Amino acid sequence: MPKSVDDAMKILNVDLKDRDYPIYIGSGLLERPFLWNRHLDGNQALVVTNETIAPLYLDRLVDSLAGKRVETVVFPDGERYKTLASATQIFDALIDHQFSRNACLVALGGGVIGDLAGFAAACYQRGIPFVQAPTTLLAQVDSQWGGKPASIIRAAKT
Secondary structure (H helix, E strand, O other): OOOOOOOOEEEEEEOOHHHOEEEEEEOOHHHOHHHHHHHOOOOEEEEEEEOOOHHHHHHHHHHHOOOOEEEEEEEOOOHHHOEHHHHHHHHHHHHHOOOOOOOEEEEEOOOHHHHHHHHHHHHHHHOOOEEEEOOOHHHHHHOOOOOOOOOEEOOEEO
């Protein structure tokens, strides 16, 4: 398993003046604790994922977050779960576990999971850190790099 940034990994830096961020591209990134520690300043992380992704990747990510207080929210898979009710489940988990403004929300997956977690991170305590961990090429493309998370309200998809 690669241990450093140089081992078979590429970094694309997105330059947005005061909102710069890196995109890491490579294999086995979930198992690189030094990457996670670099971007999770606080000691609390809430991982949001779904029932399809969780059995494949969740344990690896939680192991990489050793030393942090990690909680999880696992949704069923599918677009129909991209709702304000699902976002409320994330808020409830953050509140129930007394997560602070220094907590980080991690979206493990893409699409619905990235939208829900991004929306919740933007709203909770006026915004908390947010990290995307897409697990497929489609999830990488669908991640909101520089975009906006969406939620379904009534009959409109925003």
